[in-house]
Amino acid sequence: MKHESIVLTGDRPTGPLHLGHYLGSLKQRVELQDIYKQYVMIADIQALTDYFDRPEMVRKNVLEVCLDYLAVGIDPQKTTIFIQSLIPEIAELTIFFLNLVSVSRLLRNPTVKNEVAQKGFEERLPAGFLIYPVSQAADIVIVKGTIVPVGEDQLPHIEQTNEIINAFNRMYNKEIFGHVTGRVSKVPRLSGIDGKAKMSKSLGNAIYLSDSADAIAEKVMKMYTDPDHIHVNDPGKVEGNVVFNYLDIFDPEVEVVTELKAHYRRGGLGDVKLKRRLIDVLNTLIGPMRERRAEFARDPQAVMNIALEGSEKVREVAARTMDEVRQVMHLNYTK
């Protein structure tokens, strides 16, 4: 059985999206929406796995994330944006899938293992956290997703998803769910403005897609460069210099950047001059997003309606998926 290529992706609404998200996923989604049927899920229930004590924060960020989507050019005519908690079929399918995966298999998932260690759960590992890869499998296949853009660290979840759907298809002797492929795109590593490897809200080192021009200027001016490059005439280091990391990624004038690097290395190029260039480059990228965002933000209900209408569409798809599931599981009492 040939399954249609369908992209499923999404974000946890735990904060506004930043340049790292743009580079790592949002940019690709804008491209993918012209090639595939694409669903983008705002994973509020998964966010509550970590923040069940801060539901109002999650709620607020559902709107923010949706605004970010529209700002970067995700087009609701091409991409179905939906809210996880509005699709109860995901919970139903998760419960069915839980019978097909062992506790020890879940505990062996290397990504879960890492996260458990990072979060220091130890004895207090919530059951909801342990089973979230199963829930993710249901997120993907409820819309018959077959392509999931992921980072390398998410590949174990794709593997687990395929194990579950293979077990399900085999158990009920019908290929209801197609093989899921994790689409790893090679994106350059974007560090935080402090030079730390990862840009993240919790590290306070992020440039947000919703940042004002002033905020961007301020953040770039604080960027980590080369601590030994004290006077303009001192030779400077390009490696580990965040400004060059960003210029390499975002400045379209590659040759100019190459020249700037040489100049910086031999001395005579000041950080401020360099940073001004980066501010321009970032504003050229983020400026139009900021404008689109401001325009959409004028009518927050209209933005929510996009997510609500997308969720309605997904409910129809999910209902059809569950009809198939219920049929093979002999649970179709009302048909």
Added chain:
Amino acid sequence: MKHESIVLTGDRPTGPLHLGHYLGSLKQRVELQDIYKQYVMIADIQALTDYFDRPEMVRKNVLEVCLDYLAVGIDPQKTTIFIQSLIPEIAELTIFFLNLVSVSRLLRNPTVKNEVAQKGFEERLPAGFLIYPVSQAADIVIVKGTIVPVGEDQLPHIEQTNEIINAFNRMYNKEIFGHVTGRVSKVPRLSGIDGKAKMSKSLGNAIYLSDSADAIAEKVMKMYTDPDHIHVNDPGKVEGNVVFNYLDIFDPEVEVVTELKAHYRRGGLGDVKLKRRLIDVLNTLIGPMRERRAEFARDPQAVMNIALEGSEKVREVAARTMDEVRQVMHLNYTK
């Protein structure tokens, strides 16, 4: 906040119900339906936790169990009979509850521990099995159940349910769910016809509420009595004698049974005579059930409709419960 007293109980549709079920739970339900609002759930999804490879068996037994309910006098006008899988809100609430319970707490549940040992899961313990007490908590509180008739061995589940709903109420600062009480009724122990402590389908030692008069006669005639009571005139043992175990429980003529015991002990009372009496006693009990069952069985769709209509009613109740849950969790996007 005062919560209404509401009974939630149910069975896994894995086979026809037998005398052990009648004595241990069905009899009480017929009484409880005149005192409380009562919901009886046919737990098809929980049955699939053990039998996800035999869905057609589970499906068939949904009808059988429903017939058994009607046969013993559970009255759909007083008791709402419903099918678990038709209430997706249970799955949704289960997913939320999973954030409030730790994996180690689930692994410590003594009943789960025993069952895990019995079933020999070891490394292959399915996640669905580990979390079923959480799913049970959702079953109970989705209809705002506060009273759950249980056996002693189920009390740890009630404790876990209360832990979860306390955590939920505390987390969202509202007493959405009332305390749940496990109602343990002192019922005499009914052994299998082979004398084993427990009557069960898998041991092949059960008398079913749907057994014909012939089947009952045959089973009673095979009943374990006293292997040393070979000739009528031999003195016989009453202790461990299954026929007396049953007469003690079901024969309304207590004094006659006392006399029979004395007679049996001193010798001169044959097993066959005794068994004939028990056959009569059981047919007096089961006969009317068998007739009611046969009557209902003539129109299986009407029986299914009782469960489907009950499920519709429960969906309304469940939707109201989830409205409250979504509100405190800030997930009420459409309200």
